[in-house]
Amino acid sequence: MIRGTTRLIGHLGFPTESFKAPMIYNPYFEREGIDAVVVPMGCRGADYPDFLKLFFRLTNAHGALVTMPHKVTTTGLVDVLSPTAAIAGACNAVRLEADGRLAGDLFDGEGFVRGVARKGRALAGARALVIGAGGVGSAIAASLAKAGVAALGLFDMQASAAEELGRRLVAYYPALRVATGSNDPSGFDIVVNATPLGMKPDDPLPLDVSRLPSSAFVGEVVMAQEITPFLAAARARGCTVQVGTDMLFEQIPAYLEFFGLPTTTAEDLRAVARLA
Amino acid sequence: MIRGTTRLIGHLGFPTESFKAPMIYNPYFEREGIDAVVVPMGCRGADYPDFLKLFFRLTNAHGALVTMPHKVTTTGLVDVLSPTAAIAGACNAVRLEADGRLAGDLFDGEGFVRGVARKGRALAGARALVIGAGGVGSAIAASLAKAGVAALGLFDMQASAAEELGRRLVAYYPALRVATGSNDPSGFDIVVNATPLGMKPDDPLPLDVSRLPSSAFVGEVVMAQEITPFLAAARARGCTVQVGTDMLFEQIPAYLEFFGLPTTTAEDLRAVARLA
Numbered sequence: 001m002i003r004g005t006t007r008l009i010g011h012l013g014f015p016t017e018s019f020k021a022p023m024i025y026n027p028y029f030e031r032e033g034i035d036a037v038v039v040p041m042g043c044r045g046a047d048y049p050d051f052l053k054l055f056f057r058l059t060n061a062h063g064a065l066v067t068m069p070h071k072v073t074t075t076g077l078v079d080v081l082s083p084t085a086a087i088a089g090a091c092n093a094v095r096l097e098a099d100g101r102l103a104g105d106l107f108d109g110e111g112f113v114r115g116v117a118r119k120g121r122a123l124a125g126a127r128a129l130v131i132g133a134g135g136v137g138s139a140i141a142a143s144l145a146k147a148g149v150a151a152l153g154l155f156d157m158q159a160s161a162a163e164e165l166g167r168r169l170v171a172y173y174p175a176l177r178v179a180t181g182s183n184d185p186s187g188f189d190i191v192v193n194a195t196p197l198g199m200k201p202d203d204p205l206p207l208d209v210s211r212l213p214s215s216a217f218v219g220e221v222v223m224a225q226e227i228t229p230f231l232a233a234a235r236a237r238g239c240t241v242q243v244g245t246d247m248l249f250e251q252i253p254a255y256l257e258f259f260g261l262p263t264t265t266a267e268d269l270r271a272v273a274r275l276a
Numbered sequence: 277m278i279r280g281t282t283r284l285i286g287h288l289g290f291p292t293e294s295f296k297a298p299m300i301y302n303p304y305f306e307r308e309g310i311d312a313v314v315v316p317m318g319c320r321g322a323d324y325p326d327f328l329k330l331f332f333r334l335t336n337a338h339g340a341l342v343t344m345p346h347k348v349t350t351t352g353l354v355d356v357l358s359p360t361a362a363i364a365g366a367c368n369a370v371r372l373e374a375d376g377r378l379a380g381d382l383f384d385g386e387g388f389v390r391g392v393a394r395k396g397r398a399l400a401g402a403r404a405l406v407i408g409a410g411g412v413g414s415a416i417a418a419s420l421a422k423a424g425v426a427a428l429g430l431f432d433m434q435a436s437a438a439e440e441l442g443r444r445l446v447a448y449y450p451a452l453r454v455a456t457g458s459n460d461p462s463g464f465d466i467v468v469n470a471t472p473l474g475m476k477p478d479d480p481l482p483l484d485v486s487r488l489p490s491s492a493f494v495g496e497v498v499m500a501q502e503i504t505p506f507l508a509a510a511r512a513r514g515c516t517v518q519v520g521t522d523m524l525f526e527q528i529p530a531y532l533e534f535f536g537l538p539t540t541t542a543e544d545l546r547a548v549a550r551l552a
Contacts (some may be wrong), residue, residue, distance in 0.1 A: 042335030059318030
């Protein structure tokens with residue numbers, strides 16, 4: 001129930017038609033009596049820098065969820081950037097600090113990490129392999145580093161992307177051991193596909209699953225189907241798996257905390273969401 | 277239920293805390309399955325010209341409800357202004373035309389006029405007296421002229437305000453007979469208090485009710501109480517009366533039409549509103 005006191009969380013991106021966040025957050029806010037609302041705002045690239053600034057000058061602006069095509073641009077528009085956002089070169093959450101500065105963070109990878117932790121796997125000291133060093137892969141790698149993994153394998157078809165990501169990671173986490181150039185999963189505790197492979201029916205698998213340790217925790221970012229061919233193959237080898245939408249819901253509590261709002265579990269959010 | 281396809285009607289003003297429109301429109305949109313939402317946006321004066329422009333560049337912007345302190349400023353920010361808004365010097369509704377121009381109109385007075393008409397009183401050819409030539413009085417006078425009244429009496433403690441309003445009215449409606457300088461209601465078919473008198477318990481009445489014809493239709497803009505002392509006195513003389521909130525609800529169908537949305541009656545909107 002929107003009223004004059006309702007705090008706005010702008011969902012800024014373009015196009016807006018496929019936005020899911022309003023149907024996840026708003027039913028939760030309603031159930032909990034939290035006087036806030038997520039509002040899709042279809043902002044084009046040329047207007048975005050000015051709009052972001054003016055949005056946060058609204059007296060009832062509470063925060064912004066930023067999505068395509070503004071995640072990269074936003075890193076240059078905020079006053080304070082978290083290490084995770086700086087490493088990944090992208091920002092998907094913005095809030096106004098008490099001192100008037102805009103602070104940006106990135107929670108895509110945090111969703112992956114929280115999902116791993118909640119499934120009982122230790123992140124501190126673990127060895128993790130991230131396949132794909134694009135937007136979501138960079139986000140996951142940065143969040144894994146923040147969570148304290150000891151070693152990160154980074155692989156991308158474009159080798160320089162993985163190498164540059166590795167350099168940015170080590171700049172913030174000097175103790176982290178980074179290796180690039182191989183997608184061989186043997187010896188890793190956590191393995192994640194952060195490429196689009198699996199979105200189309202005839203896509204190849206992102207790595208040689210015959211080399212997956214059965215002890216590995218295997219995650220996926222593709223949401224086109226719940227169990228992708230990659231996850232099916234990993235499960236057949238005995239691996240614990242995490243589906244793409246887990247990452248989506250696991251990150252929502254992180255945003256709620258960032259925005260200073262009462263939080264809950266990913267399962268609860270999934271249950272209250274009205275995505276149909 | 278807000279989703280990625282939802283059209284936004286920004287409710288632009290400052291402060292927002294007392295806004296009522298979201299609790300009137302949104303329950304109606306929800307009941308009717310109209311994929312639109314009224315969102316309060318607390319915009320300060322210095323930010324307003326830029327924000328209004330950028331708001332209408334959002335791909336899901338549908339329209340704006342404009343309130344204090346932006347009603348006057350808005351007349352200079354739109355490309356096309358209705359005669360009603362031009363006469364009153366205020367604009368409280370903005371939409372984007374198909375050709376990309378911003379069009380502004382004013383429906384405060386339309387609410388009053390629709391209330392009169394729905395209570396069975398003829399406006400065409402009528403003689404109407406408007407006490408108070410401020411924002412709401414100017415709006416009512418402009419809408420009465422549009423509705424075809426033959427003669428308008430205008431009175432304001434500040435005589436020049438009534439005289440200037442009269443000149444603007446005659447510029448758009450040359451056949452209208454305008455008289456200023458008297459608050460004597462004798463001889464009028466429609467009489468409206470458009471001053472704040474009645475908001476405080478010890479306010480004087482806006483005119484000498486002993487001179488009110490019992491045939492007069494008497495309206496009020498004050499909403500502090502349903503039956504103000506002025507309306508009570510008019511009713512005691514046998515006049516038909518219209519309360520302040522009637523004007524509020526009667527104008528909503530006019531906005532819905534302006535925004536190209538399915539409309540309904542004022543009573544229906546009043547019944548579905550969740551103002552508590």
